[in-house]
Amino acid sequence: MGKVKAGIIGSGNIGSDLMVKLMKSETLELTTMMGIDASSRGMQHAKKLGLTVFDNGIEGLAENPDLVDIVFDATSAGAHIHNAGVAKELGKQMLDLTPAAIGPFVVPAVNLHENLHAENVNLITCGGQATIPIIHAINQAAKVEYGEIIATISSRSAGPGTRANIDEFTETTAKGIEQVGGAKKGKAIIILNPAEPPIMMRDTIHAIVEEGSMDREEIMASVQRMVRHVQSYVPGYKLRTEPIFDGNNVTVFLEIEGAGHYLPKYAGNLDIMTSAAVKAAEEFAKNRLKVAANK
Amino acid sequence: MSKIKITEVALRDGSHAMSHQYTVEQVKTITKALNDASVPYIEVSHGDGLGGSSIQYGLSGTDELKLIEAAVEAADFSKIAVLLIPGIGTIEDLKNAHRIGADMVRVATHVTEADVSKQHLETAKELGMETVGFLMMSHMAPVDKLIEQAKLMESYGADTVYVVDSAGALLPDQVAERIKALRQALTVDIGFHAHNNLSLAMGNTLAAIKQGATRIDGSVRCLGAGAGNTQTEVLAAVLEKMGIETGIDFYKMMDIAENIIAPILPGTQEITKDSLTMGYAGVYSSFRLHAERAAKRYNLDSRDILIELGKQKIVGGQEDMIIDVAAELAKKNKITV
Numbered sequence: 001m002g003k004v005k006a007g008i009i010g011s012g013n014i015g016s017d018l019m020v021k022l023m024k025s026e027t028l029e030l031t032t033m034m035g036i037d038a039s040s041r042g043m044q045h046a047k048k049l050g051l052t053v054f055d056n057g058i059e060g061l062a063e064n065p066d067l068v069d070i071v072f073d074a075t076s077a078g079a080h081i082h083n084a085g086v087a088k089e090l091g092k093q094m095l096d097l098t099p100a101a102i103g104p105f106v107v108p109a110v111n112l113h114e115n116l117h118a119e120n121v122n123l124i125t126c127g128g129q130a131t132i133p134i135i136h137a138i139n140q141a142a143k144v145e146y147g148e149i150i151a152t153i154s155s156r157s158a159g160p161g162t163r164a165n166i167d168e169f170t171e172t173t174a175k176g177i178e179q180v181g182g183a184k185k186g187k188a189i190i191i192l193n194p195a196e197p198p199i200m201m202r203d204t205i206h207a208i209v210e211e212g213s214m215d216r217e218e219i220m221a222s223v224q225r226m227v228r229h230v231q232s233y234v235p236g237y238k239l240r241t242e243p244i245f246d247g248n249n250v251t252v253f254l255e256i257e258g259a260g261h262y263l264p265k266y267a268g269n270l271d272i273m274t275s276a277a278v279k280a281a282e283e284f285a286k287n288r289l290k291v292a293a294n295k
Numbered sequence: 296m297s298k299i300k301i302t303e304v305a306l307r308d309g310s311h312a313m314s315h316q317y318t319v320e321q322v323k324t325i326t327k328a329l330n331d332a333s334v335p336y337i338e339v340s341h342g343d344g345l346g347g348s349s350i351q352y353g354l355s356g357t358d359e360l361k362l363i364e365a366a367v368e369a370a371d372f373s374k375i376a377v378l379l380i381p382g383i384g385t386i387e388d389l390k391n392a393h394r395i396g397a398d399m400v401r402v403a404t405h406v407t408e409a410d411v412s413k414q415h416l417e418t419a420k421e422l423g424m425e426t427v428g429f430l431m432m433s434h435m436a437p438v439d440k441l442i443e444q445a446k447l448m449e450s451y452g453a454d455t456v457y458v459v460d461s462a463g464a465l466l467p468d469q470v471a472e473r474i475k476a477l478r479q480a481l482t483v484d485i486g487f488h489a490h491n492n493l494s495l496a497m498g499n500t501l502a503a504i505k506q507g508a509t510r511i512d513g514s515v516r517c518l519g520a521g522a523g524n525t526q527t528e529v530l531a532a533v534l535e536k537m538g539i540e541t542g543i544d545f546y547k548m549m550d551i552a553e554n555i556i557a558p559i560l561p562g563t564q565e566i567t568k569d570s571l572t573m574g575y576a577g578v579y580s581s582f583r584l585h586a587e588r589a590a591k592r593y594n595l596d597s598r599d600i601l602i603e604l605g606k607q608k609i610v611g612g613q614e615d616m617i618i619d620v621a622a623e624l625a626k627k628n629k630i631t632v
Binding site: 150152167169191192206240249 | 349350351381382383385386387405407408410411413414568607608609612613615616617618622623
């Protein structure tokens with residue numbers, strides 16, 4: 001089977017981690033890194049790997065459109081609005097890892113199949129990628145009236161973008177809990193913990209289910225199936241302790257250890273974003289190859 | 296003599312002790328009385344600030360905006376303050392509070408994470424609100440780090456920066472050292488917020504004032520998280536004896552404490568073994584009731600949970616770790632039995 005060509009915009013931490021992951025992909029061939037600073041570590045590394053490197057961002061791709069079919073945007077919400085426009089004109093499928101959220105929210109374990117042909121999909125937030133699968137799993141067993149998540153990440157893994165606009169995390173994640181997770185009402189909280197050595201990403205999910213719909217066994221089974229599903233693309237994703245049931249309330253505790261590709265293992269919050277993006281792109285690629293084979 | 300401006304926090308910090316069940320009627324009565332006693336600032340919010348109503352921290356019995364509105368209506372002298380912890384509350388929450396009349400916002404972050412407060416402080420300034428940067432768990436950072444973070448808040452437009460001893464863990468010399476260093480490094484006002492877990496709230500507050508802090512928090516009848524804060528009516532009396540002006544009528548404050556607050560307290564605000572343990576181990580004061588509940592659920596001594604939370608350097612807002620730690624301790628106990 002052939003591969004589908006991929007490119008990354010943004011050569012920072014996220015872009016660099018994507019680079020490591022994409023080099024291992026069996027369905028995607030990473031060809032291009034689009035940055036703005038040719039001397040940056042990520043750009044230098046991309047050169048060393050033999051990738052085509054553009055230091056004028058997506059404009060480089062506009063001049064060489066055959067290099068890439070699927071684009072990952074690891075820049076910022078502001079830059080993404082421009083990048084998305086260019087990608088659309090070029091007819092390139094876009095995975096948006098910024099908070100811009102132009103396209104539909106995607107969580108690979110929940111709603112990827114509905115968005116295989118979308119020209120632009122958004123990966124929500126790290127907390128969303130970690131917790132929305134669980135809200136969805138609970139919602140399949142018992143209707144979720146209210147879903148609340150608390151994401152605790154190590155201070156070191158919270159980049160300047162997250163820090164400068166922390167409301168984006170809480171607001172976008174809450175929306176994702178409702179739109180993708182299926183909760184009637186969503187709420188999200190994020191905590192930064194500066195402890196050294198850095199803590200692993202932890203997420204707590206509280207769900208209040210509809211009166212009379214609580215079915216512990218069904219919820220447990222659904223949550224455990226979902227954890228295995230997410231583990232298929234985020235191996236460090238696990239339940240920390242047994243879920244707690246209390247009246248109509250279910251509480252699930254998660255820990256996410258990163259793969260340690262480019263980013264340290266404690267940065268499970270960043271790893272789950274890049275892993276989810278690569279997983280989504282691989283499914284897009286498989287779908288394209290299947291369509292091409294059937295022609 | 297110098298002038299100290301006191302912020303009464305019973306309607307915010309005390310919300311923890313009240314399990315976030317304040318009613319409009321209570322807020323109205325208390326605010327009106329505090330206003331009559333000439334308390335300059337009254338803070339009203341969920342214990343964890345705007346947007347704090349959650350399963351994680353406790354759902355509010357009454358929407359906090361209704362409580363803030365009631366306070367604004369009841370006060371014609373006192374200014375109404377709100378707390379906002381970025382990561383929990385948002386700019387939208389801030390705008391809602393401002394719209395209904397909140398005069399001042401205190402934007403709170405963990406002592407090492409001041410940069411998440413930039414947007415909120417700047418927005419508050421644009422709205423024309425008085426701004427405070429609130430550095431929580433100040434005992435967890437060395438003095439130079441505290442200064443660096445306080446300077447950030449100052450640069451974002453904070454009119455005052457507070458040293459917040461959320462765990463009631465600081466000793467008087469440590470308070471003095473911190474306030475003195477901040478007084479030298481900043482041009483804005485310096486504030487101090489104490490918890491009485493080690494019975495040092497008053498001593499620490501006086502140490503802070505001596506080094507130049509001019510904004511001080513108190514809670515009437517110690518109605519705050521853990522063992523409460525510096526007791527406002529006592530503070531007003533002590534400062535009056537020292538010849539330091541607060542403008543507060545402490546005789547009226549005593550009446551509020553005795554006749555309005557005491558009857559609604561769920562329990563007396565004394566230094567219980569849990570509060571003492573929090574001060575000793577450096578644990579966020581609002582963990583008290585959550586740790587009690589977790590201890591009951593897992594048949595543990597709540598002190599063991601709190602000590603472990605301190606060891607793991609858990610910060611404010613991580614209430615979910617209480618259950619996590621309790622479950623781990625229960626597991627260990629089973630293995631050793």
